[in-house]
Amino acid sequence: MTGEGDTAFFYDEWGRRGPGDRRDLDRAARLAGVLGLPTIPVLTVVGSKGKGTAATYASAWLVAAGCRVVTVTSPGLRRDTDRIRLDGAAISGHDLSGLGRRLRDGARSLPPQEAGYLSPSGLFTLAGLLHARDAGADVIVLEAGMGGASDEVSLVPPTVVAITEVFGEHLGVLGDTPAEIAADKAGVVARLTRAVVSLPQTPDVAAAIEATVAARTGRRVEVVTDAPSAPPGLQRPNALLGCAAARRLLEAIGRPAPAPARTDAVLASVRLPGRVSWHTVPGATLLVDSAVEANGAAAALAEAYRRWDRIDHVLVCLPDHKDLEGVLAALGGLPVTTVRMPDRESLRFTRTRDGLDIAELTPARFAAYGERIVVLGTVYFTGRVLDLVGADTTRLFDA
Incomplete structure (x- = not known):
């Protein structure tokens, strides 16, 4: 059993x-x-x-x-x-x-x-x-x-x-x-x-x-x-x-x-962690969104600028079959770090071999990038981020 x-x-x-x-x-x-x-x-x-x-x-x-x-x-x-x-x-x-x-x-x-x-x-x-x-x-x-x-x-x-x-x-x-x-x-x-x-x-x-x-x-x-x-x-x-x-x-x-x-x-009462959701860790606030293409990334940035006057850093995790080029273009000149998930056998990251390994990402690492961080990527990645920040995902709305 x-x-x-x-x-x-x-x-x-x-x-x-x-x-x-x-x-x-x-x-x-x-x-x-x-x-x-x-x-x-x-x-x-x-x-x-x-x-x-x-x-x-x-x-x-x-x-x-x-x-x-x-x-x-x-x-x-x-x-x-x-x-x-x-x-x-x-x-x-x-x-x-x-x-x-x-x-x-x-x-x-x-x-x-x-x-x-x-x-x-x-x-x-x-x-x-x-x-x-x-x-x-x-x-x-x-x-x-x-x-x-x-x-x-x-x-x-x-x-x-x-x-x-x-x-x-x-x-x-x-x-x-x-x-x-x-x-x-x-x-x-x-x-x-x-x-x-x-x-x-x-x-x-x-x-x-x-x-x-x-x-x-x-x-x-x-x-x-x-x-x-x-x-x-x-x-x-x-x-x-x-x-x-x-x-x-x-x-x-x-x-x-x-x-x-x-x-x-x-x-x-609906709560959607990982869909333009806000989270805090010591020293930083994160906007986390499962954007996988340019329009989604642009929408996430627009939401960030409605609350912030600046974005210190963007973390992006997109495997080969996602629109990495489009997302990076939408981010313009913002400082970006790409993240890989080598433990996900079904995902390939040949375009970001030099990126950060997901295992290296910690709450302290978020804060090292600045106070205002945008996190974008596949749902497998945003799910790991939600885990790192301790997001409550047990209930999505009040019945």
Whole structure:
């Protein structure tokens, strides 16, 4: 038996993968069949960035409406328990261990692992579905890992799909153009899908999404760009997208929208560590954001300058498949230190071989760069930073 907080099984087959091996969706589907997953309305969030924000605000909106909501995001903010939440609160290590044991026991009935593997993000998705059944959840909010049709979220037909901005991330993996990537992400749509809500996209991406949705729903579902009214401070497009998708889900399942006062209270309580969040260590204040491309970096800088009159230093951690050049250009002449994560086997840092090793980063090291520090990078990196500063990630909003 695994001990409390032990999530070894989630990484077991992935850790044994060989060169060129890919996640095995058929194997994951067989495991889902063995587990007997629930049939609960699902809101799935796909896109290139902002998925976690959209999923969190969708969950908060649904909770405000009186729904019991399980949310699955990827990766965890600080730890694996952050990946699965009930009404905004991370599950316990004990509960995650129990889910891991059930997944492991179910996997024993599968044929031996060959070329493909059960991916960690896929197993956490299945664990979240199990937890939703255990908790008697009314709805599930799923954040896709990398793709859509190529991701394990595609094993669960969504009632509503939310699509954040799609751009040329994972070129050569999900597709050779942004349009091909968009088609993969929109491929999560199923014949049972009732609504698809998207942020504005570039013309080629929008056309690919619309064509994919039309093909998969028999032209029954139209892609809409829509957002409900929001309380002051809720301006970010991904947050609005999440609320719009949640409203569509409530309409689809015949439940009333939340009362305005209740909505305002719950949405105002949302906390998003690692998404333009502020933290302090002795001698320094940090703005931490999971920006991975130029526009995101520019938005983070704009937020910093709303509070500060200067930025002393910027720490950037972007692996090879992220827009390092664009981010550095957006930072202009600010002093920058790049950070590598050599312990993340799936990430490559060939462009920043001379950067700082993540293991060298400490609270004291932050302060050595100055009093006002901006920290940008992949969610794996910002999660480590949140751990270093002791950020509270147990609850993302007040239910």
